[in-house]
Amino acid sequence: MTTMATAPAPGFEPPGVADFNLPPVFGEITKPVLLLVFSAIIIFAAFRFTVRKPALVPSKSQFLGESFHGIVRNSIARDMIGAEYLKFVPFLTALFAFLLVNNLFGIIPLIQFPTFSHPGVPYALAGLVWLLYNYLGIKRHGFAGYMRISTWPPDVPWWVRIILTPIEFISNILLRPVTLSLRLFGNMFAGHLLLLLFILGGQYMLFTADSITLKVMAPFAFAMGIVFTFFEAFVQVVQAYIFVMLTASYIGTSLVDHH
Amino acid sequence: MEPDQPRGGGGQPPPPPSEAWTALSHLLSGFLLFGGIGWGLDKLLDMRVFTVVGLLAGGVASLYLIYLRYVKS
Numbered sequence: 491m492t493t494m495a496t497a498p499a500p501g502f503e504p505p506g507v508a509d510f511n512l513p514p515v516f517g518e519i520t521k522p523v524l525l526l527v528f529s530a531i532i533i534f535a536a537f538r539f540t541v542r543k544p545a546l547v548p549s550k551s552q553f554l555g556e557s558f559h560g561i562v563r564n565s566i567a568r569d570m571i572g573a574e575y576l577k578f579v580p581f582l583t584a585l586f587a588f589l590l591v592n593n594l595f596g597i598i599p600l601i602q603f604p605t606f607s608h609p610g611v612p613y614a615l616a617g618l619v620w621l622l623y624n625y626l627g628i629k630r631h632g633f634a635g636y637m638r639i640s641t642w643p644p645d646v647p648w649w650v651r652i653i654l655t656p657i658e659f660i661s662n663i664l665l666r667p668v669t670l671s672l673r674l675f676g677n678m679f680a681g682h683l684l685l686l687l688f689i690l691g692g693q694y695m696l697f698t699a700d701s702i703t704l705k706v707m708a709p710f711a712f713a714m715g716i717v718f719t720f721f722e723a724f725v726q727v728v729q730a731y732i733f734v735m736l737t738a739s740y741i742g743t744s745l746v747d748h749h
Numbered sequence: 750m751e752p753d754q755p756r757g758g759g760g761q762p763p764p765p766p767s768e769a770w771t772a773l774s775h776l777l778s779g780f781l782l783f784g785g786i787g788w789g790l791d792k793l794l795d796m797r798v799f800t801v802v803g804l805l806a807g808g809v810a811s812l813y814l815i816y817l818r819y820v821k822s
Contacts, residue, residue: 570767643817654814657807661771661778669774739767 502694505686510607510679525605529591533584559583562734570738571745578741586734589615589674593726596682597719604678604726609671612678616671619737624663627744639746670736677729681722688715772815779811780804 512521540555548556562583567575589606596604606612627636641659643651692711695704787803790796 643814644822646817650813653810654817656782657775657778657811657814660782661774665774665778665781669770669777736767736770 500698502691502698505683505690509686510682512603521603522605522608522611525592525595525601525603526611529588529595529605532591533587537587558587562586566731566735566738570735571742574745575738578738582734582738585615585737586730589730589733590727593678593730594723596678596726597685597722604682606674607678607682609675609679612671612674613667615674615733616667619670619740620667623737623740623744626741630745636744640743666740670733674729674733677725681718681725684718685715685722688712688718768819772819775815775818776808776811779807779809779814781807783807783810 514520515524537555540551543549544552559579563575563579566586567579567582571578592605592611595601596607606615624636627640630636631639637659640662641655643654643658646654688711692708692715695711696708699705783806784800784804787799787801787806790799790803
């Protein structure tokens with residue numbers, strides 16, 4: 491990456507994929523592995539704390555915990571799943587908390603690494619969701635019935651079905667987990683790369699570059715880094731929300747009566 | 750509205766935000782499938798037209814599917 495002829499001193503090396511392959515902390519254990527375990531502990535402790543003394547008139551912490559649960563329950567599960575939404579609320583709440591904490595790790599000082607920027611983690615999570623909604627659909631309608639719901643467009647002649655059914659099969663059965671995981675991975679990866687670029691670029695301009703203009707401009711790079719940190723916070727919350735909302739919607743479509 | 754009443758009811762299709770993602774996924778699938786078939790035909794017959802024809806046909810087919818699923822019903 492030293493091809494920039496115009497750059498003075500040693501050329502600036504832009505951050506890349508290599509920056510995501512952190513050396514193992516010990517043995518086979520890497521930072522993302524530790525972060526996953528850490529997030530589970532945080533979430534368990536936080537929810538445990540909010541319900542330690544449940545009361546009819548909730549304390550501040552109980553109110554926070556119940557509000558979080560309420561968001562998932564009322565604006566995700568109930569809207570997306572329909573009549574049977576209640577039994578999926580615990581799963582969706584845990585999923586949302588897990589995504590939210592792991593995404594926000596990307597901007598929390600000293601941690602600063604979004605776990606889902608390693609594609610393996612979102613693949614695993616999307617695989618879990620894929621198993622769940624297919625299992626629910628097959629259990630409810632039988633295999634043939636489930637396939638009919640998800641790949642059989644209604645009221646069209648047979649030769650149109652020959653064209654449309656493969657498209658819907660690919661879209662609903664094969665592509666869903668791919669888009670679900672890649673959307674999350676792409677957003678977390680790109681966001682982290684963007685922050686790396688502004689911060690490392692600013693550092694380079696301030697300390698390594700020998701041009702006085704670059705040194706003067708360095709604070710602006712850091713300022714942009716701060717602006718984009720706030721922007722990332724927004725993206726991280728939105729992506730966690732979208733993942734859970736789509737999961738709920740897939741569960742909902744697997745459980746529809748008939749179409 | 751009672752807080753515990755589901756808004757949609759069990760038998761209704763999911764509301765707009767997830768429909769948008771599904772439509773996008775249908776569109777991608779159409780391009781991939783028929784573009785892929787066209788590309789395979791081109792490789793097999795050593796020609797160049799089928800990839801384009803396949804992509805266009807796939808796009809039209811997915812749009813029709815989206816129309817069927819979300820506009821007509």
